Amino acid sequence: MARRSRERRWRSPPRPRRLAVDHDHQTGVVRQLLCHRCNLVTRAVEEDPALLDAIRHYLGQHGS
Template structure:
């Protein structure tokens, strides 16, 4: 067992490493700490009449943003992803397009910009393992020849 100490920005405490879950596919600490995650889950569960957690509540609790700040970011980005400059195409359970995701630095918690689901997943993966970007580029170059036709979106 290590003596590593990790800071949880949610509760403002520095705690032993074992007070944090691991991030997916790594051994890096997931933030916030286990106690804060558990507390958040209890609060959501206790929501009156089983209401879903509102977007405003997620913005406030997870990113420390107000709905107005989110809307201002969305307007500043003209409603499109900060990376690919396209509108969100992923659909929610009801079939409506999902909102752009709030991208943030997973270590500091600092909010960056709004991203579509695809760019958010890629950014997260590369943030966790920066050499992955070069490995993907090498892989694609190895499996692409100049005579290959351009791939079609959505497959056929």
């Protein structure tokens, strides 16, 4: 699983300090390993997909 996750990792640091097993909270099906930060963001957006647009808007308003 670690090797496959390294090959498919997205936006994570090259050598994350902490890995988390990402899974679907409704079914319990494991998706892959993510760095801790990406796992937190993924969970937050999974709970509230509109959050992603709100973050984009916020960053757009503040020059990022």
